[in-house]
Amino acid sequence: MRLGDLVVDTTPLRHSKEFRYLFIARMVSLFGFGLTTVAIPVQIYDLTGSSLHVSLVSVVIMVPMLVGTLAGGVLADRVDRRRLIVLARAGVVPVFALLALNALLDPAQLWVIYLCAALNSVLNGLSATALMAATPAIVGRDQLASAGALMAITAELGAIVGPSLGGALTAAFGLSANYALTGVATLVTTSLVALIRPLPPTGPVDESPLRSIAEGLRFVARSRVVAGLLLIDMCVALFTMPFALFPEIAERVFAGGAGVVGLLYAAPAAGAMIAASASGWTGRVRHTGRYLVAATVACGAAVALFGLSGGALWLALTALALLGAADTVSEILRRSLLQHNTPDHLQGRVSSLWLAQTNVGPALGNFEAGLLARLVGPLTAVVAGGALCVATSAAVGAAMPALRRASLLDPSADELAGDAA
Known part of the structure; x- marks a missing residue:
């Protein structure tokens, strides 16, 4: 195996403008997700002083995510995949706006945080499934491994940088600024995905x-x-x-x-x-x-x-x-x-x-x-x-x-x- 074979293959980024849009959109989205992984637990613990309430967020997130993922699988094969991603990501923007407004209240409402976390999970499940289904049509079957490796890099960068940035941002400017920035990041990802071509279904949709x-x-x-x-x-x-x-x-x-x-x-x-x-x-x-x-x-x-x-x-x-x-x-x-x-x-x-x-x-x-x-x-x-x-x-x-x-x-x-x- 040559040394050049070990370096991550950037062919999808160089040859596909649409994959570049998706790559940047996913990077920005994962940074935004990293911000909320810090903000939501910190806010809930500040409100309740209970680790049990913090752990309940995992349940609140997991169940709607499962529902959104399974529903997204059916919809991604029945409607235009680009439109599904755009609508799902656009739906997240008002969720973060509501979280930002709620953080300004004294005290913030706990039920609003749980509701927004559940809504965000459903919409993330829809968009993630549609994005994965759309990838082969965008990069081609011969570039699936290269595209997967590049997406893995975005995931790890988001996991490392996002929470650190979220903690620093929350400490410096507060929770409301954290949520507001995440909403702006989500709006950016929505705009980028909207630039790719339509991806209509290729199979029967009448069943x-x-x-x-x-x-x-x-x-x-x-x-x-x-x-x-x-x-x-x-x-x-x-x-x-x-x-x-x-x-x-x-x-x-x-x-x-x-x-x-x-x-x-x-x-x-x-x-x-x-x-x-x-x-x-x-x-x-x-x-x-x-x-x-x-x-x-x-x-x-x-x-x-x-x-x-x-x-x-x-x-x-x-x-x-x-x-x-x-x-x-x-x-x-x-x-x-x-x-x-x-x-x-x-x-x-x-x-x-x-x-x-x-x-x-x-x-x-x-x-x-x-x-x-x-x-x-x-x-x-x-x-x-x-x-x-x-x-x-x-x-x-x-x-x-x-x-x-x-x-x-x-x-x-x-x-x-x-x-x-």
């Missing part, structure tokens, strides 16, 4: 929504590659998400406080950024499925290494960085293979299933890790999760040869359908 959902489920059940991708994605989500244990591990294992917790959370993001920046090879390898299975197994091994690090903080941070790197490679390959093997008229529904699993899986994984930690201790729980990820990922790869043989260099689902016709 009922329930039949439309059933068609998507039947496709997933028939496609051994897509079904295998969803299964192996669940292995990662369930068994490599020990993030809820970081505060306890920082205190009991490393005898540290918030500073150590921050390092534990930052290490996977750092590894992910490095992997995404060196992902040029992901779209060029022949055996994409095999690399995917290997990356997923590597996620489990990295988690187990973290659990076995003992009191060596440097080893724990290294293991978490390896986890972030392996997970990013795995996600790029999973997303690319999913889009490559899904016909365009089903992209919305299949993407919604994948995104729904992506949203729910980590929450279940954190709950599983917390429950197991109470029974056997945090480090043993982490090692067990890593071992289970290795075992289940290897089992999925062994039981589904179609997934192992899958390649981004093979004809896409649309090309195969055209040849058959």
